């Protein structure tokens with residue numbers, strides 16, 4: 197049989213080419229909760245020496261994630277930020293990176309406060325209106341994007357960015373957290389490196405933190421392997437197990453959460469107190485066509501602007517079912533306030549320019565009964581007297 201295994205089969209854990217269970221017959225991946233491994237004799241190794249470097253549970257997860265993204269290797273880290281921080285170690289002082297200005301706030305904080313301190317340079321540009329090519333310098337090494345962006349749900353054309361990057365010898369790095377490889381595979385569209393907050397859709401149950409760097413080429417993969425072994429921010433065995441378990445249901449969760457998101461978007465659009473709904477699945481949204489051309493779905497993240505800051509704050513304290521909490525991509529629907537939560541450290545003028553004002557809320561649709569979600573939102577709006 198030459199046919200490649202299907203995505204859902206890879207998610208269940210049958211990574212590329214692997215046969216079934218190990219010798220024990222265990223269907224579920226065992227948690228190798230060990231820090232170290234016995235050597236048969238001097239000069240010999242089981243292949244496992246120390247868990248900072250190798251751990252069978254983590255390795256299984258890494259193989260599964262590499263398969264889902266179509267990379268040569270994936271490295272699992274203790275959080276998304278640990279993954280992005282490790283990735284930045286492939287660069288050196290004086291290197292310059294062009295990023296979209298609308299990014300996860302923690303990534304901007306890392307770039308502006310840690311990487312700049314270490315001598316790197318960044319240009320944060322509005323990729324929708326500015327051409328990255330105009331910002332390329334002699335020391336530029338990479339273009340770094342998210343699509344859709346967090347939180348404004350802008351769509352960036354991955355193929356176009358890859359063309360620009362490669363015609364100047366730069367790497368294209370894509371944070372694929374929002375759509376997950378179920379809906380979007382940046383490496384197949386020309387990206388060189390994918391990063392993930394595995395805390396979100398891959399883990400999927402709001403119960404653990406994780407992060408990934410997935411590489412298309414073995415050169416970068418080798419560098420990342422060296423970095424993780426050296427700085428020691430690899431994912432722990434139990435967390436690796438949780439993410440492996442989460443990924444088993446990734447396709448089902450992505451479909452259901454997206455279906456719920458579409459219903460919530462429809463409800464929000466019909467609500468006169470909602471002034472803007474940012475969701476790439478709306479045909480009138482700016483990124484719709486590009487998103488359709490590079491992804492097989494639009495995801496379950498919705499950002500919306502209500503009529504007043506008072507109403508926004510009221511909704512956050514009045515929902516009965518939906519928690520007001522950071523994070524996204526889990527079974528539970530969550531509402532957050534980007535201005536004071538995820539993007540609190542982004543300078544105010546940048547935040548406002550990107551559209552993140554005090555009336556903007558972000559919702560991550562979960563997999564609950566959508567009628568309960570809409571009823572909960574309705575009662576929150578209505579109790580404000582709208």
Ligand SMILES: *Cc1c(COP(=O)(O)O)cnc(C)c1O
Nearest residue numbers: 275276277300346373393395406
């Ligand atoms: C959450 C998030 C991160 C950071 O991941 P952590 O697991 O929280 O460290 C990075 N990028 C995006 C798009 C995110 O949503």
